[in-house]
Amino acid sequence: xxxxxxxxxxAVLDAAADRLVPRDxxxxxxxxxxxxxYIRRGLSEALGQHAPAYRAGLDALDARARAEHEGRGFCELxxxxxxxxxxxxxxxxxIFFMTLWTHLLEGLLGDPAWGGNADAxxxxxxGYDGPRxxxxxxxxxxxxxxxxxxxxxxxxxxxxxxxxxxxxxxxAGT
Numbered sequence: 001x002x003x004x005x006x007x008x009x010x011a012v013l014d015a016a017a018d019r020l021v022p023r024d025x026x027x028x029x030x031x032x033x034x035x036x037x038y039i040r041r042g043l044s045e046a047l048g049q050h051a052p053a054y055r056a057g058l059d060a061l062d063a064r065a066r067a068e069h070e071g072r073g074f075c076e077l078x079x080x081x082x083x084x085x086x087x088x089x090x091x092x093x094x095i096f097f098m099t100l101w102t103h104l105l106e107g108l109l110g111d112p113a114w115g116g117n118a119d120a121x122x123x124x125x126x127g128y129d130g131p132r133x134x135x136x137x138x139x140x141x142x143x144x145x146x147x148x149x150x151x152x153x154x155x156x157x158x159x160x161x162x163x164x165x166x167x168x169x170x171x172a173g174t
Contacts, residue, residue, distance in 0.1 A: 004043035004051045008073075009058040013039065015075045016061065017104055019082045028121035035107025038116025042103065050099060057096035061089055 005013065017036050023029035030036065043051040065074040065085055074082060090097040107116030109126065117123060123130055 002044055003040065004048070005040060005055060005058065008062065009055055010036070010040065012058045012062050012074050013054070013100075015082060016058075016086060016100065019079060019086055020101065021104055021108060027125040030104050030108055032118070033108045033116055033121040033125075034118040035104050035116045035122075037118075038107030038110065038114060039100075039103045041115040047103065050103075053096055053099065057089075057093060057100070060093070061085060064088070 003010070013036050014031060017030035021030035021035070023032055039047070039054075042048075043054060062074045065072060065077055065081075068085070069077055069081065074085065077085070086097075106114075108122040110117055110122075111131075112118065112120060120130055
């Protein structure tokens with residue numbers, strides 16, 4: 001498989017992904033789930049039509065960082081400064097930004113067979129146990145509930161109260 005991005009472009013992609021979906025108290029981030037591996041693999045295969053836009057967008061992000069921060073590239077900036085640049089890209093280059101965001105989420109939450117969601121890190125983040133290959137007799141009963149598949153964090157409590165909301169992913173600049 002030919003690498004679709006240069007080493008510098010891949011570093012900018014990793015740094016941007018780490019800011020957009022960071023590891024936090026809720027669990028894994030984009031890098032833990034290897035969402036950027038999914039993107040790079042996809043750009044060599046099924047997502048190949050997006051490779052030129054990624055190369056141009058990542059180069060532009062790094063060039064903008066260098067122009068606005070005394071020659072320092074995107075990867076050399078503090079997280080706060082990276083967030084400001086990502087928010088600007090979201091406003092100025094919304095198609096590139098939404099393509100990146102969409103592919104990050106695919107790499108974070110998609111089937112691990114496609115190269116992202118390593119060790120089902122993204123699924124654990126949202127309380128999903130993965131696809132079910134078998135169904136028990138209890139599961140097949142009419143009126144059976146499947147709340148237990150999402151774990152206790154999503155199941156109503158004993159009084160029937162609504163479950164706590166799932167943690168939200170952090171977008172650039174927020």
